[in-house]
Amino acid sequence: MSRPVRVLLVDDDPLVRAALTMMLDGAPGISLVAALADGDEVPAAIDRYGVDVVLMDIRMPRVNGIVATRRLRARPHPPEVVVLTTFDTDDHVVRALRAGASGFLLKDTPPDRIVDAVHRVAAGEPILSPAITRRLMERVTTSTDAYERARSSLAALSPRERDVVLAVARGRTNAEIAAELTMTVATVKAHLTHILSKLDLGNRTQVAMLAHDAGLI
Incomplete structure (x- = not known):
């Protein structure tokens, strides 16, 4: 993309938001437009900023990432969504992928790989780690x-x-x-x-x- 990828961060953990904000703010080719604490704030931010990629937490107090993702994918010209998760939320990740997420990242993913993932998703490539994807698929009945x-x-x-x-x-x-x-x-x-x-x-x-x-x- 010729312009920076406009990224919206959504995570209810203030420490995670702070760490990812610091990392994304200095990343080449990325513009972090906002960092939100809950999924219910996403639609207004999408309308305001014209977001390309949403980094979306799954567990949030009011509107979780799965519901927020499903709502986004129902909109015209929706942004790409990458869910943020940990190993103990495999079932939730599968549900998020079915809701329309373009992939997922573990929250301990190295910063350079997160930046690369944002660019790849913005370019239309899914972010699905082969090893973790295999584990997820094995859990689906x-x-x-x-x-x-x-x-x-x-x-x-x-x-x-x-x-x-x-x-x-x-x-x-x-x-x-x-x-x-x-x-x-x-x-x-x-x-x-x-x-x-x-x-x-x-x-x-x-x-x-x-x-x-x-x-x-």
Whole structure:
């Protein structure tokens, strides 16, 4: 992006907010527009600042990060959301991803990786650590109904689109998908646009979750 990525931080822990504010304020290519203490403050901040990426805590006293994320994704042209979590909130993270978050970060992630994650999410790449994603997926119990719904949805895709879905579910970037499937990055992006439209999904993270429900990974 030619201009700084506008970031909104939402976390009810004042120490976490202070630490992340210090780190993000000095990060190249990032503009921290506000630091909030609860999810109920998010809509007004989005309207005021035109946010690109929200770093969202999960557990907050009035409106938690899952509800706030779901509400954001229902808005026209929503910002990308990255949830902030710890290892003991795996189930909440899965719910947040299903709500439309583009990924998640552990709160003890090194500062340079947080900055890199913000830039990647703003550029349309999900932030899903392979090791932690594997752990999350293992904890999800997919019901028969969810499996059948997912398989039915994916049946609407062409074989090439299904290949792209599988690559997305494996955490591949657009460039990696292009190399694996022998196509251009522009073609990968076009496939993803069609996939999201056909499946009525908001982002590639939800595509990966659907592929998991269908038993593809």
